[in-house]
Every structure is written in C-alpha cells, then in structure tokens.
Amino acid sequence: MDPSARFSNRSAGLRASEIRALFAVASRPGVVSLAGGMPAAEALPGQVLARILGEVAAQPGALQYATGQGDPVLRELICTVMAHEGVVADADDVVVTTGAQQALDLVTAVLADPGDVVLAESPSYVGALATFSAHGLQVRHVPDDGGGLSGPAIAELVGRARGAGRRVAFLYTVPNFANPSGVTLSASRRAEVLAMCDRIGLQVVEDNPYGLLRLEGEPLPSLRASDPGVVYLGSFSKILAPGLRVGWALAPPEVTGRLVLAAEAAMLCHSGTAQLAVARYLADEPWTDHVKALRELYWERRQTMVGALSTLMPRGTRWRVPEGGFFLWLSLPEGARAKEMLPRAIREGVAYVPGTGFFANGAGDDHLRLSYSYPEPAAITLGVRRLARVVREAADTDRTRRTPS
Amino acid sequence: MDPSARFSNRSAGLRASEIRALFAVASRPGVVSLAGGMPAAEALPGQVLARILGEVAAQPGALQYATGQGDPVLRELICTVMAHEGVVADADDVVVTTGAQQALDLVTAVLADPGDVVLAESPSYVGALATFSAHGLQVRHVPDDGGGLSGPAIAELVGRARGAGRRVAFLYTVPNFANPSGVTLSASRRAEVLAMCDRIGLQVVEDNPYGLLRLEGEPLPSLRASDPGVVYLGSFSKILAPGLRVGWALAPPEVTGRLVLAAEAAMLCHSGTAQLAVARYLADEPWTDHVKALRELYWERRQTMVGALSTLMPRGTRWRVPEGGFFLWLSLPEGARAKEMLPRAIREGVAYVPGTGFFANGAGDDHLRLSYSYPEPAAITLGVRRLARVVREAADTDRTRRTPS
Numbered sequence: 161m162d163p164s165a166r167f168s169n170r171s172a173g174l175r176a177s178e179i180r181a182l183f184a185v186a187s188r189p190g191v192v193s194l195a196g197g198m199p200a201a202e203a204l205p206g207q208v209l210a211r212i213l214g215e216v217a218a219q220p221g222a223l224q225y226a227t228g229q230g231d232p233v234l235r236e237l238i239c240t241v242m243a244h245e246g247v248v249a250d251a252d253d254v255v256v257t258t259g260a261q262q263a264l265d266l267v268t269a270v271l272a273d274p275g276d277v278v279l280a281e282s283p284s285y286v287g288a289l290a291t292f293s294a295h296g297l298q299v300r301h302v303p304d305d306g307g308g309l310s311g312p313a314i315a316e317l318v319g320r321a322r323g324a325g326r327r328v329a330f331l332y333t334v335p336n337f338a339n340p341s342g343v344t345l346s347a348s349r350r351a352e353v354l355a356m357c358d359r360i361g362l363q364v365v366e367d368n369p370y371g372l373l374r375l376e377g378e379p380l381p382s383l384r385a386s387d388p389g390v391v392y393l394g395s396f397s398k399i400l401a402p403g404l405r406v407g408w409a410l411a412p413p414e415v416t417g418r419l420v421l422a423a424e425a426a427m428l429c430h431s432g433t434a435q436l437a438v439a440r441y442l443a444d445e446p447w448t449d450h451v452k453a454l455r456e457l458y459w460e461r462r463q464t465m466v467g468a469l470s471t472l473m474p475r476g477t478r479w480r481v482p483e484g485g486f487f488l489w490l491s492l493p494e495g496a497r498a499k500e501m502l503p504r505a506i507r508e509g510v511a512y513v514p515g516t517g518f519f520a521n522g523a524g525d526d527h528l529r530l531s532y533s534y535p536e537p538a539a540i541t542l543g544v545r546r547l548a549r550v551v552r553e554a555a556d557t558d559r560t561r562r563t564p565s
Numbered sequence: 566m567d568p569s570a571r572f573s574n575r576s577a578g579l580r581a582s583e584i585r586a587l588f589a590v591a592s593r594p595g596v597v598s599l600a601g602g603m604p605a606a607e608a609l610p611g612q613v614l615a616r617i618l619g620e621v622a623a624q625p626g627a628l629q630y631a632t633g634q635g636d637p638v639l640r641e642l643i644c645t646v647m648a649h650e651g652v653v654a655d656a657d658d659v660v661v662t663t664g665a666q667q668a669l670d671l672v673t674a675v676l677a678d679p680g681d682v683v684l685a686e687s688p689s690y691v692g693a694l695a696t697f698s699a700h701g702l703q704v705r706h707v708p709d710d711g712g713g714l715s716g717p718a719i720a721e722l723v724g725r726a727r728g729a730g731r732r733v734a735f736l737y738t739v740p741n742f743a744n745p746s747g748v749t750l751s752a753s754r755r756a757e758v759l760a761m762c763d764r765i766g767l768q769v770v771e772d773n774p775y776g777l778l779r780l781e782g783e784p785l786p787s788l789r790a791s792d793p794g795v796v797y798l799g800s801f802s803k804i805l806a807p808g809l810r811v812g813w814a815l816a817p818p819e820v821t822g823r824l825v826l827a828a829e830a831a832m833l834c835h836s837g838t839a840q841l842a843v844a845r846y847l848a849d850e851p852w853t854d855h856v857k858a859l860r861e862l863y864w865e866r867r868q869t870m871v872g873a874l875s876t877l878m879p880r881g882t883r884w885r886v887p888e889g890g891f892f893l894w895l896s897l898p899e900g901a902r903a904k905e906m907l908p909r910a911i912r913e914g915v916a917y918v919p920g921t922g923f924f925a926n927g928a929g930d931d932h933l934r935l936s937y938s939y940p941e942p943a944a945i946t947l948g949v950r951r952l953a954r955v956v957r958e959a960a961d962t963d964r965t966r967r968t969p970s
Contacts (some may be wrong), residue, residue: 215621403628
C-alpha cells in the first residue's frame with residue numbers, strides 16, 4: 161500500500177504545538193519552566209476533589225454513559241459560574257465538553273468549513289491556532305494598535321477576505337488577560353467590536369478561561385453579557401483543575417443543537433464521573449473563596465515576575481503588566497530572536513515559549529511568552545535572572561555583529 | 566446576520582442518533598428498555614473505582630494537564646489488555662482517547678477527507694455512522710452473505726468507488742459480536758478480508774469493544790494480531806465503566822504521530838485523573854476475574870433473551886444467537902416495520918432500536934436491535950413478551966391488509 165495515499169489531505173494541517181514540544185525539555189531537572197500555562201500545584205484542591213470523586217463514583221449512574229449535552233445539574237451550576245461574568249444564560253444552551261479546547265473544536269466544526277477565514281488576536285492562543293489549522297482554516301490576525309482588537313481593523317480584514325471570495329467564519333477572541341498577550345479589551349473596545357461584528361454580520365466566539373482570575377482593577381462584563389448572539393467558551397481548568405477536563409460552550413439555541421450532535425459524533429458523551437464531581441464541588445464547596453485565594457496566589461507570582469523583570473532585564477526589553485490570568489508577553493530588545501535564543505536559555509536553565517507559536521503567519525520572533533502561574537516565587541526570580549542573562553547576551557551579540565569593525 | 570450563512574456546510578452532515586433520541590422515552594417509568602447498549606449496573610465496580618479515584622486524585626499530577634498521547638504507564642497496561650486479543654503492541658503506538666468513539670473520530674480525521682468513501686458492515690454501528698456523516702464521508706455497506714464481510718464483496722465495492730473517481734479511505738469493521746448484528750467474523754473470513762485489503766491497498770480500522778466479552782466458543786485473534794498495519798480501537802467502557810470515557814487507538818507509528826496531533830487539536834489531552842484511575846485498576850485489581858464475572862452475567866442475560874424469543878415470538882421472526890457482546894439483531898416477520906411499530910411498542914412498555922439506525926442508506930426497517938446487557942433477566946422476559954405481542958399484531962395487521970376482502 162502506498163503510504164503517501166494513506167492520509168487525508170486535511171491531516172497535513174495538523175501541526176505540533178511549540179509548547180507541547182517544549183514540555184520535555186522544560187521539565188528537565190534544573191530547568192525553571194516559564195513556558196507552560198499550568199495552574200500552580202498549590203491551586204489544585206486535591207484533597208477535596210479526592211473526597212468528592214470517591215463519593216460521586218459510588219453513586220448510581222456516575223460510571224454509566226451520560227447524555228451528549230452534559231449533566232443537567234452541572235449545566236445549571238455552570239450558569240451560576242457565568243453569572244459572575246455578567247452572563248445571563250439558560251442551562252439548555254450549555255454543552256459540556258472535554259475542556260474548552262474541545263468546545264472550540266466543536267464550535268469550529270459547526271461554524272467553519274475548510275478554506276474559510278477566521279479572525280484572531282495578534283498574537284493568539286496557540287491551541288486555537290492548532291485547532292484552526294487542523295480544520296483547514298486561514299487565520300487572519302487582527303492588528304493590535306495597543307488596545308487589542310478594534311472595530312475598523314476587523315472590518316478591514318473581513319472586507320478584504322470577502323472581497324477575495326472567502327467566507328469569514330468567526331472572530332475568535334480572548335478578551336480577558338489574553339493568552340499570550342495578557343491584554344484585556346477595554347469596555348469601550350468591547351462595545352465597538354460587538355457593534356462592528358453585528359454590523360458586518362460576523363459571528364463572535366469568546367474564550368474566557370481566565371475571566372475570574374482578575375488580579376487587580378474592576379471586572380468587565382464578558383462580550384456574551386452584552387450580546388446573546390456571542391458563542392462563549394468556559395473552562396474549569398484554571399479555577400478548579402485541568403485534569404478533570406471539564407469545559408463548556410454556551411451558544412444561541414440553534415447553534416447549541418448542532419454542537420450537541422457534534423459532541424456526540426466526537427465522543428458520545430463526556431465523563432459522568434468528572435461532571436458529577438464538578439457539580440458536587442460547585443454545589444457544596446465554597447468555590448468563590450477558592451477563586452479568591454487563587455487571585456492572591458497568582459497576584460503574588462505576577463508581582464514577583466514583574467519585579468524581577470524590572471530589576472534584571474536589559475534596556476529595550478518591554479512588557480505590559482497583565483491585570484489577570486497567567487501570562488506576560490515580553491518584547492525583546494533589538495537583535496534578540498526568541499527561537500534562536502531558546503537552546504541557549506535551556507542550557508542556562510530556563511524555558512519560555514517563543515512568540516512565533518502564537519502567530520499563524522511566522523511573526524512573533526521578537527517576542528516571547530512567560531508564565532508565572534506554575535513556578536514558585538523563588539523559581540520565578542531565578543528563571544528571570546537566567547533569562548535576563550541570555551537576552552542581554554543575545555542583544556549584545558547582535559550589536560557587535562552590526563557594529564562596523 | 567443571515568442565520569442561513571451561520572453554519573458550516575459540513576455541519577449539515579451532523580445527524581441525530583436514533584438511539585440517543587430514544588433515550589428519553591426508553592427511560593420512562595414502566596418501559597423496559599431493550600434499546601440502549603449500556604453495561605449492566607451490576608457490571609460497574611463502583612466501590613472499587615470510588616476508592617481508586619479518591620486515591621489517585623490526591624496524587625501529584627493527577628489533576629494537572631496530561632500529555633496529548635496519554636499516560637505512559639496506562640499505555641503499557643493497555644498493551645497487556647490487548648495481549649488477551651492476541652495483539653503484540655508497543656506502548657509508543659497507543660493514543661488514549663475519550664472513549665473509542667473519539668478514537669474513531671480522530672482516525673477518521675487523519676485518514677479520510679470529506680467526499681471519500683468508507684466501507685462498513687451491513688448493518689454497522691450507529692455511532693460510527695454518525696461520525697462518518699459528520700466528516701462528510703460516503704458510507705458503503707458491504708453486503709453480508711451470512712458470514713459478515715467477505716473479500717470479493719469488499720473488492721467489488723472498492724472497485725466501483727474507485728472507478729467512479731472516489732478515494733476509499735478505509736474499511737471499518739467490528740469483527741467480534743458486532744453492534745448491532747452480533748456477527749463474529751470467522752477465522753477464515755478474517756484471513757480473507759485481510760488478504761484482500763492488503764491486495765487492493767485498503768486500510769483496515771478494527772473496532773473491538775466487546776472482544777473480551779465472549780460468552781461461548783473459542784476466542785479468535787483480532788485482525789490487528791495478524792496484521793500490524795491495521796488500526797485498532799479499544800475501550801474500557803464495556804469491561805470497566807463507560808463513565809470514565811477511556812478508550813484508545815493503536816496504530817502504525819506514522820499514523821500514531823498524526824493521531825496525537827489530532828488529539829491535541831481536539832482536546833489538548835485526556836483526563837489525567839481518569840487515566841491514572843484506569844491504570845491503577847489494571848495494575849492492582851484482579852481485572853481478568855472481573856471480566857470473567859461479566860461473561861457469566863451477560864451469558865445469563867443472553868440465555869434469558871434467546872429463551873424468551875424462542876418461546877414467545879411469532880413465526881417468521883428470526884435471529885442469530887450472538888457468541889458475545891451485548892446485542893441481538895432481530896429479523897421481523899413479513900409486514901412488520903420496525904419504525905412504524907415503535908410508538909406502539911413504547912405504549913406497550915418496551916423499547917428497541919429500529920434497524921434503520923444502522924444503515925446509511927435507509928435500509929433496515931425489517932430489523933430491530935435488542936440489547937440484553939442492561940435489563941435484569943426478569944425485565945428481559947417481560948420486555949420480550951410485550952415486544953412479541955406488538956410484532957404479532959403488526960404482522961397480523963399487515964396480513965389482513967394484504968388479504969383481498
């Protein structure tokens with residue numbers, strides 16, 4: 161059999177995530193990983209979930225097949241979680257998924273065909289880019305004028321794509337503490353983006369895994385709070401535990417119907433055990449207190465990282481302090497290249513994600529993503545110190561290279 | 566925004582499963598459901614899994630993100646499970662998935678493009694048909710000459726499809742105790758099918774959720790045992806618990822690489838908690854004894870159903886006694902139509918799945934699927950009694966209708 165004919169054409173769009181490829185090196189002993197976006201080990205309520213899992217697994221039905229849409233009690237409770245983001249929602253419009261990643265995968269299947277254009281922030285979440293590539297979509301990054309998405313930039317890209325005969329399937333956005341940029345879309349920009357998308361007939365898909373992890377400032381209502389036409393993706397991975405793989409999509413009823421069918425075709429149903437455990441946790445445990453404690457934990461880590469960067473990084477390195485979430489997007493001084501620097505950084509004992517991972521078009525090599533969520537404060541300082549040395553050398557080397565001798 | 570432009574073209578291929586739609590009515594009080602394919606409640610080791618889940622969830626890492634391919638220890642143990650089917654495999658070639666359903670979904674994405682042809686048994690598993698439809702594939706049912714798949718029938722369909730300019734992506738088969746037909750492919754047919762597929766360059770995808778649930782007769786080695794080029798799908802849903810959603814794909818290395826990328830794009834990773842729980846169960850519990858007990862349990866239920874059918878069904882009703890698995894495929898007497906009969910059957914207090922759910926081409930209305938896995942023996946007898954009355958009336962009505970008056 162000819163192996164070249166073995167694979168589907170579309171499987172050529174599958175690409176290895178730079179982050180996942182980094183996992184092996186980043187977890188070598190002695191390497192401080194500022195690469196991964198995992199929650200802190202201290203953030204996972206292991207004892208509580210161990211007890212709850214033990215209790216629910218013994219319940220009738222917990223180990224059986226569940227429904228494709230997800231447990232009705234959990235869906236009700238998910239609505240109470242979203243209420244903290246200003247969202248008024250009906251449990252009938254919620255679909256429980258294997259993390260928000262699967263929610264995005266199913267939404268993409270329902271809304272987009274191969275060859276369609278999808279708009280995303282500049283930079284954008286690497287996992288979303290992998291999904292879009294797997295589905296054969298063309299990603300167009302909306303230029304960031306310093307405030308994230310803007311109505312005119314969206315309109316221009318949509319106009320250009322449609323002018324070229326392409327269908328634009330949706331705008332994908334992480335409006336709160338975006339991964340990797342840390343950018344939060346302002347209230348006025350939220351209104352502007354929604355108004356523009358409404359005017360030009362563009363579906364909005366809002367991914368909000370970090371919304372409740374605001375470390376300072378006033379919460380802004382989610383896009384879905386202002387516009388029930390928005391498809392909203394949520395996750396328990398950041399506020400509870402990624403290992404249960406429970407996320408969800410909230411969508412207008414006509415979209416929800418197709419999402420349920422897509423979920424059934426993709427996996428029949430989500431784990432009943434995991435769903436009952438999350439439902440029990442939300443119903444019986446003081447989960448908002450837990451989230452409050454997470455904010456304190458991540459606030460301290462963010463402060464540590466920002467302090468270390470300010471103290472240690474060479475001139476010409478820039479960053480914006482994120483108001484929440486897990487990530488800080490670092491702009492390198494002239495001449496330093498994120499990908500080129502990485503092997504050196506690993507040898508020095510620090511890992512990060514080069515900015516190129518967050519663009520579909522090869523841009524981003526002058527940036528890198530740092531995460532302060534997983535390492536303890538002392539490790540953050542150590543990692544930034546190592547990184548600063550590597551960045552300084554890279555910039556110096558470049559300067560020497562460019563100085564006429 | 567024009568809602569008609571809202572959805573992807575391909576999402577038109579999403580279809581509601583007749584089985585899932587039946588769940589609501591079939592679970593009404595007083596209705597004996599011979600419809601669902603759930604394991605018996607008694608088959609689920611709730612106390613053992615409750616203890617194990619409580620233990621593993623407290624372990625470091627259980628609640629974190631896992632790798633896209635799945636836990637290495639679990640993959641090793643999965644190889645020992647497959648060894649019971651004659652399969653010699655390397656853990657590097659195993660990908661852990663959200664049940665075998667997701668394994669099939671990912672395999673389909675990697676091997677098939679929309680418009681491709683896929684071959685399946687006649688009848689074939691409804692969940693697979695839903696996946697193929699969601700991916701825009703054309704299903705061709707291989708005619709069953711009484712022994713299931715045959716080499717010449719496969720060759721003829723492939724020749725016809727290729728002659729019409731279509732790519733044939735793969736043959737999907739459930740060789741042991743197929744859902745819904747109960748058919749087990751004989752040893753000689755296995756060899757014949759593999760030889761033919763090799764000769765004509767057709768990938769084989771073997772789905773084997775019931776293989777270890779043989780109720781009588783000698784086990785036959787799986788197709789993958791004879792041919793390492795076969796892609797093999799396995800599941801813990803039938804031998805342990807569906808609610809954990811742990812299945813897997815075993816594939817040749819070059820396919821495995823793409824499956825891992827597809828899994829990451831679809832869900833990042835499977836639940837670490839569920840994976841560690843299954844691994845602990847396989848390593849520490851006498852799981853083969855549990856499987857032996859399941860065989861006893863399902864043997865008794867199958868005997869009950871076959872006995873009741875023999876005693877109660879009207880002349881002209883036919884079935885083949887399955888050597889294992891959960892299902893019995895009933896051929897109705899002339900004039901009885903499975904779909905037409907169903908509302909009447911529900912009123913009489915028995916549910917089944919009309920045969921049409923298992924064909925992509927509208928065939929099957931002269932058959933229905935009965936499951937003996939979930940109801941207790943007394944309920945099986947009661948359900949068959951009710952069903953026999955409905956079948957007799959349907960056949961009688963038809964006879965009356967056709968008798969010249």
